[in-house]
Amino acid sequence: MSKNNKIPKEFKFVKSIQDISEFVLKKNGLRVVYKYIHGTSVVTSNLTYLVGSKDELPGETGLAHMFEHMLFKPTRHDLKLKQEPASMKFEREVGIILNANTWKDRTTYYFSYEKSYFARAIKIEAERMKDLVLTDKEFKPERTNVLSEFDMYNGDPQFALSCAMVATAFHSHSYGHETIGFREDIEAYTVEKLDQFYKKHYQPGKAVFSIVGDISIEEVLKTISREFGDIENDHLVPRERIQEPKQEGLRRIEINRPGVSNVIAIGFKHAGFPNKEWYATSVLIDLLAGGDDSVLHKKLVDTGLVTSVTGMIEPANEMSLGIIYITMPKKANLEIIEKLARDLIAKTDTKEIKKHLSTVVSRYLAEEKFGRESSMNIVSQLTEYISAGSWESYYETEGILKAIQPNDLLALLNQTFAENNLTIGHYKCF
Amino acid sequence: MLLAMKIFTEIKPHIALGTIKNNQVETIRLLITNTASFKNDADLETARLIYAEAILAGTKKLSREDIQQSLKKLGSSFDVSAGNGRVFISVKCLAKKAKATLQLLLTILDDADFKVTEQKRIKRTLENYLDSEKENAKLIANINFNNSFCRPTNQNYLYLPEILLTALKQHNLAATKSIHQEFINSHWTVTVGGGDATVEQVISTVTRWKQGKENNLAEKYEHHFQPIKKRSPALAEVPSKQNIELAIGGFVDLTYESQDLPAFIFGIAVLGKWGGFAGRLMSTVREKEGLTYGIYARAEKMSLDQNGYFRIMTFFSPKDVTKGITSTLREVKKLRDKGLTQTELTNFRQILKTEDILAYDSIGKITAQVHGLLSSGINWEEHALFKAKLYSCSKKEIDQALKKYIDLEKMVISAAGPIKNVEKELKKLK
Numbered sequence: 001m002s003k004n005n006k007i008p009k010e011f012k013f014v015k016s017i018q019d020i021s022e023f024v025l026k027k028n029g030l031r032v033v034y035k036y037i038h039g040t041s042v043v044t045s046n047l048t049y050l051v052g053s054k055d056e057l058p059g060e061t062g063l064a065h066m067f068e069h070m071l072f073k074p075t076r077h078d079l080k081l082k083q084e085p086a087s088m089k090f091e092r093e094v095g096i097i098l099n100a101n102t103w104k105d106r107t108t109y110y111f112s113y114e115k116s117y118f119a120r121a122i123k124i125e126a127e128r129m130k131d132l133v134l135t136d137k138e139f140k141p142e143r144t145n146v147l148s149e150f151d152m153y154n155g156d157p158q159f160a161l162s163c164a165m166v167a168t169a170f171h172s173h174s175y176g177h178e179t180i181g182f183r184e185d186i187e188a189y190t191v192e193k194l195d196q197f198y199k200k201h202y203q204p205g206k207a208v209f210s211i212v213g214d215i216s217i218e219e220v221l222k223t224i225s226r227e228f229g230d231i232e233n234d235h236l237v238p239r240e241r242i243q244e245p246k247q248e249g250l251r252r253i254e255i256n257r258p259g260v261s262n263v264i265a266i267g268f269k270h271a272g273f274p275n276k277e278w279y280a281t282s283v284l285i286d287l288l289a290g291g292d293d294s295v296l297h298k299k300l301v302d303t304g305l306v307t308s309v310t311g312m313i314e315p316a317n318e319m320s321l322g323i324i325y326i327t328m329p330k331k332a333n334l335e336i337i338e339k340l341a342r343d344l345i346a347k348t349d350t351k352e353i354k355k356h357l358s359t360v361v362s363r364y365l366a367e368e369k370f371g372r373e374s375s376m377n378i379v380s381q382l383t384e385y386i387s388a389g390s391w392e393s394y395y396e397t398e399g400i401l402k403a404i405q406p407n408d409l410l411a412l413l414n415q416t417f418a419e420n421n422l423t424i425g426h427y428k429c430f
Numbered sequence: 431m432l433l434a435m436k437i438f439t440e441i442k443p444h445i446a447l448g449t450i451k452n453n454q455v456e457t458i459r460l461l462i463t464n465t466a467s468f469k470n471d472a473d474l475e476t477a478r479l480i481y482a483e484a485i486l487a488g489t490k491k492l493s494r495e496d497i498q499q500s501l502k503k504l505g506s507s508f509d510v511s512a513g514n515g516r517v518f519i520s521v522k523c524l525a526k527k528a529k530a531t532l533q534l535l536l537t538i539l540d541d542a543d544f545k546v547t548e549q550k551r552i553k554r555t556l557e558n559y560l561d562s563e564k565e566n567a568k569l570i571a572n573i574n575f576n577n578s579f580c581r582p583t584n585q586n587y588l589y590l591p592e593i594l595l596t597a598l599k600q601h602n603l604a605a606t607k608s609i610h611q612e613f614i615n616s617h618w619t620v621t622v623g624g625g626d627a628t629v630e631q632v633i634s635t636v637t638r639w640k641q642g643k644e645n646n647l648a649e650k651y652e653h654h655f656q657p658i659k660k661r662s663p664a665l666a667e668v669p670s671k672q673n674i675e676l677a678i679g680g681f682v683d684l685t686y687e688s689q690d691l692p693a694f695i696f697g698i699a700v701l702g703k704w705g706g707f708a709g710r711l712m713s714t715v716r717e718k719e720g721l722t723y724g725i726y727a728r729a730e731k732m733s734l735d736q737n738g739y740f741r742i743m744t745f746f747s748p749k750d751v752t753k754g755i756t757s758t759l760r761e762v763k764k765l766r767d768k769g770l771t772q773t774e775l776t777n778f779r780q781i782l783k784t785e786d787i788l789a790y791d792s793i794g795k796i797t798a799q800v801h802g803l804l805s806s807g808i809n810w811e812e813h814a815l816f817k818a819k820l821y822s823c824s825k826k827e828i829d830q831a832l833k834k835y836i837d838l839e840k841m842v843i844s845a846a847g848p849i850k851n852v853e854k855e856l857k858k859l860k
Contacts, residue, residue, distance in 0.1 A: 038434055040433065040791050041787060041790065088707055091708050092781075094784055095780055095784030096784060096788075097705075099706075112788060114787050141719075144720030145720055148747065151673055152745065155670075155671050257670060258669045258670045259669075259670030260561065260562065293498040293499075301555055304554030304557070304558060307559055308558075308562075327562065328558075329561055362503060362504065362505035365524075370457055370794075373455060373792060373793055373794060374792035376792070
């Protein structure tokens with residue numbers, strides 16, 4: 001940002017790091033994070049609400065995700081004009097890209113469009129923040145869609161395992177259920193519950209706009225001020241923090257279903273994002289299960305013992321469960337493969353770690369560049385940093401990675417895969 | 431509209447070239463395909479699948495691990511895939527590493543060494559992979575759908591995993607070597623996206639290298655699709671799945687140069703625009719009836735000298751499948767018989783234009799798009815003319831095209847999943 005940029009008086013400039021700037025609407029605390037991209041004529045605007053599955057109570061799992069679906073239903077303004085929901089109308093008249101997704105710590109809604117439609121996009125977001133009308137007429141068919149979505153995921157062995165794994169790994173913390181929730185809870189939702197959820201969480205003080213694309217900051221702030229300036233917060237409630245009790249020993253689950261492939265899931269708790277330890281864990285999992293030359297791929301896939309090995313960790317704000325999935329033919333023995341995999345992990349030595357670390361910076365930075373080429377991709381990445389409370393870290397990857405030492409990684413390996421940090425799942429076919 | 435991206439295509443007798451230049455990006459994407467398809471049968475298809483792995487498994491001087499480590503140090507990636515008579519290479523690297531990355535690629539192509547040990551490894555891993563793909567209901571539904579419109583001797587015929595598994599047992603090294611010679615001596619389509627100077631450098635290096643090779647266009651085999659005689663379901667039982675995957679559609683005797691193709695594509699977009707919520711199928715079968723999470727339609731396979739079909743992709747739960755298919759066919763019939771509305775005509779003109787604008791947000795997307803067109807023998811100027819026709823289709827032209835090319839009595843319903851208990855109902859569907 002330069003001194004020449006005129007910031008409307010309703011906004012306060014917070015900071016700039018490289019080409020990203022943050023502002024806050026003084027009246028209600030709505031934050032705006034902005035990055036300019038020249039010459040595409042495309043803008044992606046993304047509104048992230050700092051509410052996700054971790055804010056759900058027992059018996060109401062998946063409510064944040066259900067509500068995400070409901071935000072595409074009519075507002076008071078739509079009903080007055082007897083028109084379909086403005087967000088859907090926007091897509092159907094203009095062909096914008098629109099969607100949303102819910103995760104553990106946040107729910108995010110985005111539009112991607114030709115820049116001349118910016119004002120229309122912002123107006124829609126303002127209306128749905130304050131004026132959504134929740135009725136059974138809109139809710140019940142949409143719940144059927146969510147149940148359909150659940151069934152679509154549930155057919156995947158890895159998803160079925162991960163639901164059971166997180167429920168077993170976390171005894172108290174609300175990361176102990178998948179974002180979509182348990183089917184039984186989805187079936188029990190009511191409009192009243194959704195309405196309470198809306199009023200509690202959908203407020204400007206709990207929201208962050210990311211605006212990335214071919215549009216000036218002046219136009220961005222002027223428009224947001226006009227549309228959101230009069231929206232007030234209604235008693236912002238601080239987020240609850242739940243302390244997960246200490247795990248004392250290995251935890252196990254098993255699922256039995258018809259099929260042709262067995263799956264082992266090795267779950268491990270890891271630090272939140274974008275903590276330095278999170279990055280170190282990411283590097284570690286990459287070494288163990290990240291591609292053709294990873295430890296487990298070479299010894300298990302290349303030898304024909306298993307079909308595939310993948311590892312994943314999530315950018316969740318708090319301690320979360322990462323998982324290594326090992327898929328194998330039905331004839332493969334789960335217990336033997338599990339032992340083999342865990343032995344291979346335990347025997348990973350400093351030589352392998354050093355060799356891996358020698359190329360981590362070049363690979364990760366290249367991947368980061370490729371992942372940040374379009375406004376939609378940039379917004380998608382920024383969302384995770386914003387949700388974690390630290391968008392400043394968006395540009396810190398190189399420094400963090402360079403600071404990781406082989407001994408750090410070795411110590412992390414032993415800590416991560418110690419029995420009192422593991423949850424192991426078996427998906428057994430019959 | 432002033433754009434930062436500049437696109438250029440050229441189809442020469444010995445090579446087809448596409449460049450997408452944008453000095454704002456620090457990355458390079460290089461895509462290479464043999465322009466025309468080669469002979470297709472199960473043995474050759476298996477040989478190509480093996481080749482896609484084998485080409486990166488070492489040269490006379492470099493082992494597979496050497497190649498992997500070199501790529502990691504550069505932060506670059508090579509991705510090779512093969513299918514349906516074509517080999518496809520995708521290279522991603524930072525612009526500053528383009529020269530070294532390209533050097534590595536061309537060394538691999540020049541010096542390829544197909545070792546017996548690596549062939550054995552690849553066969554083991556491929557066997558496991560194909561075994562697991564027997565559960566891929568979506569893939570099976572699509573293969574059976576496609577094969578309803580072509581004979582096994584047709585270039586476009588696709589092979590089910592179990593067929594490829596049988597062919598795998600007979601595969602030999604000579605076949606892999608033969609695929610390599612066929613690929614490097616064929617007429618190539620080469621597309622590069624990135625900053626101006628590096629793009630020029632990459633194109634120049636690749637074309638210079640290719641000058642030393644032959645540029646054979648493939649021999650023409652039977653490649654047109656054929657209509658079926660009478661509507662029939664193609665059913666495949668995959669008991670491990672929760673939902674039934676579907677591919678529904680019909681033969682369309684149009685090529686890229688047919689006068690009616692733009693109008694037909696427009697009509698199919700109204701039926702089920704791929705992605706988002708704008709298509710009729712999404713607003714009825716999903717939103718109003720709550721029968722599925724996603725349902726889309728598009729025209730496929732048409733190229734300069736080849737006809738194709740239209741395909742609807744969706745899934746339903748077993749309890750909803752007959753209702754879901756009935757609703758889908760109802761919407762197809764309605765659109766065919768009554769045509770689109772004036773509002774749909776206006777809206778979809780804008781929607782299709784917006785789709786093109788939004789592609790400019792991502793150099794990756796545009797590079798892939800240009801490459802796909804060039805591989806089919808279509809340059810960017812021809813594509814622009816096609817688009818102009820698409821945007822200016824009249825309602826009459828679209829309605830006529832839909833009536834002429836959609837024959838409900840000759841549609842294929844291909845279903846794969848837990849169909850056993852609903853098989854009788856599916857066979858009775860009218």
